[in-house]
Amino acid sequence: MNPFLAAAVFIILAPVVGILITGLDRILTARMQGRVGPPVLQPWYDIRKLIQKKQVAVWGAQSFFIFCYLIFIIFTGALFFAGGDILLVIFAFTLAHVFLVLGAYVSFSPYAHIGAERELIQLMAVEPMIIIAAIGLYQVNDSFLIGEMADHPGMPILLLPGVFLGFIYILTFKLRKSPFDLATSHHAHQELVKGSTTEFSGRTLAMVELAHIYELVVMLGFIWLFFGANLILCALAIVVIMFLEILVDNCTSRVRWQDAMISAWFVTLVAGAGNIFALSIM
Amino acid sequence: MLSNVRYMELLIFLILFPLLIAGLITLIHGENFRRGAVICGAVLVGIASLFALMGSVTSHPIFYSVPVGIIGILIFIGDIAISGYIIFVSTKARQYLVTAITIIQLILLCAVEYLALSDHATIPELFLDQLSGIMAAIIGIIGGLICVYALGYMREYHTEHPERPDKRPQFFGIMFLFLSAMFGVVFSNNLLWLFFFWEITTLCSYLLIRYPETDEAIKNAFRALLFNLVGGACIPIAFIVIFLSHGSDLIGLHELVVAGPGIALIPAGLIGIAGLAKSAQFPFSSWLVGAMVAPTPVSALLHSSTMVKAGVYIIARFAPVFEGQLIGILIALIGGVTFLAASAIAISQSNAKKVLAYSTIANLGLIVACCGVGTAEALWAAILLIIFHAIAKSLLFLSVGTVEHQIHSRDIEDMTGLVTKMPRITMIILIGIAGMFLAPFGMLISKWASLHAFVESVPPFGILLVIIIAYGSGITAFFWAKWMGKLIAVGEPQQKDESHIPKSEKNILYILSALTIGVCFGFPIISWYLIEPWLQNIYQSVTELISLSNIEIMFMMLFLVLIMPFSLARFSRSASRVPRYLCGIPESRSTEFIGSCGITREIELSNYYLDKIFGEERLSRISVGIGIFLIVLILNIIIVGGGL
Numbered sequence: 001m002n003p004f005l006a007a008a009v010f011i012i013l014a015p016v017v018g019i020l021i022t023g024l025d026r027i028l029t030a031r032m033q034g035r036v037g038p039p040v041l042q043p044w045y046d047i048r049k050l051i052q053k054k055q056v057a058v059w060g061a062q063s064f065f066i067f068c069y070l071i072f073i074i075f076t077g078a079l080f081f082a083g084g085d086i087l088l089v090i091f092a093f094t095l096a097h098v099f100l101v102l103g104a105y106v107s108f109s110p111y112a113h114i115g116a117e118r119e120l121i122q123l124m125a126v127e128p129m130i131i132i133a134a135i136g137l138y139q140v141n142d143s144f145l146i147g148e149m150a151d152h153p154g155m156p157i158l159l160l161p162g163v164f165l166g167f168i169y170i171l172t173f174k175l176r177k178s179p180f181d182l183a184t185s186h187h188a189h190q191e192l193v194k195g196s197t198t199e200f201s202g203r204t205l206a207m208v209e210l211a212h213i214y215e216l217v218v219m220l221g222f223i224w225l226f227f228g229a230n231l232i233l234c235a236l237a238i239v240v241i242m243f244l245e246i247l248v249d250n251c252t253s254r255v256r257w258q259d260a261m262i263s264a265w266f267v268t269l270v271a272g273a274g275n276i277f278a279l280s281i282m
Numbered sequence: 283m284l285s286n287v288r289y290m291e292l293l294i295f296l297i298l299f300p301l302l303i304a305g306l307i308t309l310i311h312g313e314n315f316r317r318g319a320v321i322c323g324a325v326l327v328g329i330a331s332l333f334a335l336m337g338s339v340t341s342h343p344i345f346y347s348v349p350v351g352i353i354g355i356l357i358f359i360g361d362i363a364i365s366g367y368i369i370f371v372s373t374k375a376r377q378y379l380v381t382a383i384t385i386i387q388l389i390l391l392c393a394v395e396y397l398a399l400s401d402h403a404t405i406p407e408l409f410l411d412q413l414s415g416i417m418a419a420i421i422g423i424i425g426g427l428i429c430v431y432a433l434g435y436m437r438e439y440h441t442e443h444p445e446r447p448d449k450r451p452q453f454f455g456i457m458f459l460f461l462s463a464m465f466g467v468v469f470s471n472n473l474l475w476l477f478f479f480w481e482i483t484t485l486c487s488y489l490l491i492r493y494p495e496t497d498e499a500i501k502n503a504f505r506a507l508l509f510n511l512v513g514g515a516c517i518p519i520a521f522i523v524i525f526l527s528h529g530s531d532l533i534g535l536h537e538l539v540v541a542g543p544g545i546a547l548i549p550a551g552l553i554g555i556a557g558l559a560k561s562a563q564f565p566f567s568s569w570l571v572g573a574m575v576a577p578t579p580v581s582a583l584l585h586s587s588t589m590v591k592a593g594v595y596i597i598a599r600f601a602p603v604f605e606g607q608l609i610g611i612l613i614a615l616i617g618g619v620t621f622l623a624a625s626a627i628a629i630s631q632s633n634a635k636k637v638l639a640y641s642t643i644a645n646l647g648l649i650v651a652c653c654g655v656g657t658a659e660a661l662w663a664a665i666l667l668i669i670f671h672a673i674a675k676s677l678l679f680l681s682v683g684t685v686e687h688q689i690h691s692r693d694i695e696d697m698t699g700l701v702t703k704m705p706r707i708t709m710i711i712l713i714g715i716a717g718m719f720l721a722p723f724g725m726l727i728s729k730w731a732s733l734h735a736f737v738e739s740v741p742p743f744g745i746l747l748v749i750i751i752a753y754g755s756g757i758t759a760f761f762w763a764k765w766m767g768k769l770i771a772v773g774e775p776q777q778k779d780e781s782h783i784p785k786s787e788k789n790i791l792y793i794l795s796a797l798t799i800g801v802c803f804g805f806p807i808i809s810w811y812l813i814e815p816w817l818q819n820i821y822q823s824v825t826e827l828i829s830l831s832n833i834e835i836m837f838m839m840l841f842l843v844l845i846m847p848f849s850l851a852r853f854s855r856s857a858s859r860v861p862r863y864l865c866g867i868p869e870s871r872s873t874e875f876i877g878s879c880g881i882t883r884e885i886e887l888s889n890y891y892l893d894k895i896f897g898e899e900r901l902s903r904i905s906v907g908i909g910i911f912l913i914v915l916i917l918n919i920i921i922v923g924g925g926l
Binding site for chain 2: 054055056057058059060061064067068071072075079084085087088091092094095098101102104105106107108109110111112113116117120121124125126127128129131132135138139144193198199262265268269273276277279280281
């Protein structure tokens with residue numbers, strides 16, 4: 001597909017896909033908790049409502065940083081689906097998150113501040129695994145271009161089982177699901193109120209929600225790369241993985257940041273680094 | 283274009299002219315004269331170094347033999363004089379270890395001279411190629427800017443510390459002497475010359491670090507001297523190896539590298555160790571952290587354009603020799619370990635200058651890792667790193683120095699909400715920090731390129747380096763981003779007050795920020811006209827290192843980042859302001875709340891330093907241990923390899 005077309009399709013369709021997945025997530029979560037749950041389109045209703053709200057903030061700069069966050073998440077996704085260099089995608093992704101963290105810092109709110117610190121810890125915890133995943137995919141495909149990775153006729157996951165496992169582990173951080181929802185959480189009653197997003201409201205919060213939805217689609221895109229051209233298998237895997245994530249989300253309690261970070265690094269080292277090391281010897 | 287002879291005059295001018303300025307400043311006192319001399323000197327050196335840079339844009343290196351035979355003897359006498367001075371000061375301060383190493387070095391050097399007496403081939407003493415040109419531009423422009431910045435800074439420094447002796451004439455003299463020696467290092471082809479200039483930089487850094495004359499400064503100055511001398515002692519040994527095994531034909535840098543790893547590997551390994559010491563890799567790194575006691579311009583000079591850059595320069599020179607060799611891999615591993623450990627230690631530091639110091643060590647580690655791997659791609663990344671780091675780091679040091687004089691603290695915690703008090707300086711610091719770790723600024727291009735380079739080189743060691751970078755990259759993001767956050771976290775807006783900052787300081791900071799952004803836009807040009815032709819000469823073939831489409835994407839990102847601030851105005855108008863959420867118990871001011879027992883408390887927020895995990899002492903101990911192990915391993919290989 002034409003890269004520009006692919007990017008445009010991502011920008012338009014990703015919110016739709018993301019909202020549907022998030023909506024299903026909320027229904028499934030509700031059922032697990034013995035509730036009926038909201039309609040599938042509830043995430044969309046939420047965002048629409050937020051946009052209509054009166055704009056209030058501690059400092060105006062908050063919305064600026066969150067705007068940058070949204071723009072760069074979209075940029076990252078567009079670059080990803082246009083088939084760009086995977087390392088560049090990862091670095092753009094980091095840049096986007098730094099903007100989110102700065103947006104949380106600006107308010108000088110105790111809750112947002114600790115949320116920002118934890119957001120950074122999460123960033124530090126997952127970054128090694130994401131880079132190692134990129135390197136593993138390079139070893140299999142002999143190219144850093146996502147466009148070429150996507151055309152892989154076989155199943156990269158067969159050569160990258162450890163990398164895949166490690167990636168699933170850190171996916172929990174990225175989806176902001178328990179036990180690794182340190183910085184901000186979907187669930188109510190948190191010790192940090194709403195953590196890094198405490199001080200966002202109205203349109204700013206809508207931008208955060210939208211960015212999370214784009215982010216979800218990008219992360220699922222990464223999973224796709226492990227399956228190459230086998231799209232049906234990939235869809236099946238995504239369903240299973242999302243179900244497991246939701247299950248884990250609902251039956252675990254949040255861990256301390258030390259445990260989260262150290263365990264992520266450990267899994268990265270044992271599963272991810274071990275795998276690419278073995279590949280380079282073979 | 284100038285003729286070759288003209289260029290050689292330019293090189294000699296660049297080495298001798300700063301020396302002249304140094305002499306004038308030291309001898310003729312008086313603030314106005316010094317001011318004039320420093321500014322003139324810096325401008326002329328900067329322009330001349332730009333000419334040298336332009337001159338290097340040719341297909342082949344230019345060599346030049348100095349027609350005066352006596353200079354060889356003068357350099358030997360100079361070496362003895364330096365050693366003599368070090369022996370004198372070290373015995374006076376009862377630093378006998380330093381004395382002992384200097385004596386050993388002197389004996390080795392005499393042996394080298396003895397060998398050279400019976401066998402001296404004529405090789406060109408000076409040369410100019412693209413790498414020398416790039417280094418010269420860094421030294422001339424950044425070094426010159428730092429000297430000018432120091433004018434205003436040192437005046438404030440002495441008003442603030444009236445108890446410390448005011449020796450500014452010597453101070454500026456040494457700064458210029460340093461520049462002269464650095465030009466000498468990057469233009470020397472004759473390794474004996476290079477060693478002479480190398481020793482001058484060691485001596486200069488010692489003198490500059492002990493400038494405050496406090497007990498701590500003197501102690502740290504001797505540590506810097508000791509570590510650099512230990513490293514430096516390896517160079518005469520390399521000379522002896524060269525003389526004994528292959529004769530004096532190979533005492534030229536270019537000749538040695540061209541001779542290939544079979545001949546050059548052992549001398550290159552020895553000189554590489556000297557480079558490791560100078561570029562503050564583990565286990566040597568503590569001298570650079572200790573150098574923080576010196577006034578800020580000194581730190582900026584040591585960290586960005588001189589001293590440590592001499593270390594990585596020499597390792598980069600020998601990179602083709604290291605390619606695919608065990609010694610090269612070990613050097614790369616030392617660099618990798620240093621990158622990871624120093625980045626991790628930076629997390630636990632709240633002293634801004636220490637954060638900068640550890641990040642310098644980390645970045646040098648990355649450069650060393652690239653050079654140790656030694657492939658064309660890795661070397662490409664290394665040279666870009668040298669350029670980006672020199673500019674961004676000098677910017678950061680100088681802006682932190684400026685902030686320190688205004689808020690009388692160099693603690694990052696005290697910089698909370700600096701954006702309202704000093705918006706411009708904060709913006710400059712943010713640019714510097716972004717330049718250090720954020721896409722699409724310079725440093726990231728190199729990190730990206732080094733990942734590309736490592737993944738294919740010397741399996742499985744290349745992958746080991748990749749894993750190290752993967753971890754280091756997340757760690758770097760953590761400590762830089764939390765510093766950025768501190769700067770922009772505003773409780774109660776403070777009175778804006780930037781008027782006390784000397785104009786010269788401000789202007790230098792503006793120039794450096796412009797340079798930081800400028801090289802991000804200009805790096806493809808630097809790559810096409812300078813780095814790629816240079817690599818072409820060395821490796822004969824160079825594959826396309828960074829594709830055009832990626833450069834386009836990078837520019838797109840850079841453009842986005844740069845235009846974003848313009849949307850700030852719109853956002854700040856559109857929102858109505860509310861107090862921050864404090865569980866419903868705010869006081870009259872929005873930064874206060876009513877605590878238990880009805881006491882009104884001020885909100886205090888500080889960053890995470892994760893001391894238990896990333897404590898400085900523990901991590902340094904471990905990495906110094908690893909460093910010593912790897913260095914000894916290299917020495918063992920050299921000894922065994924030499925015996926075979």
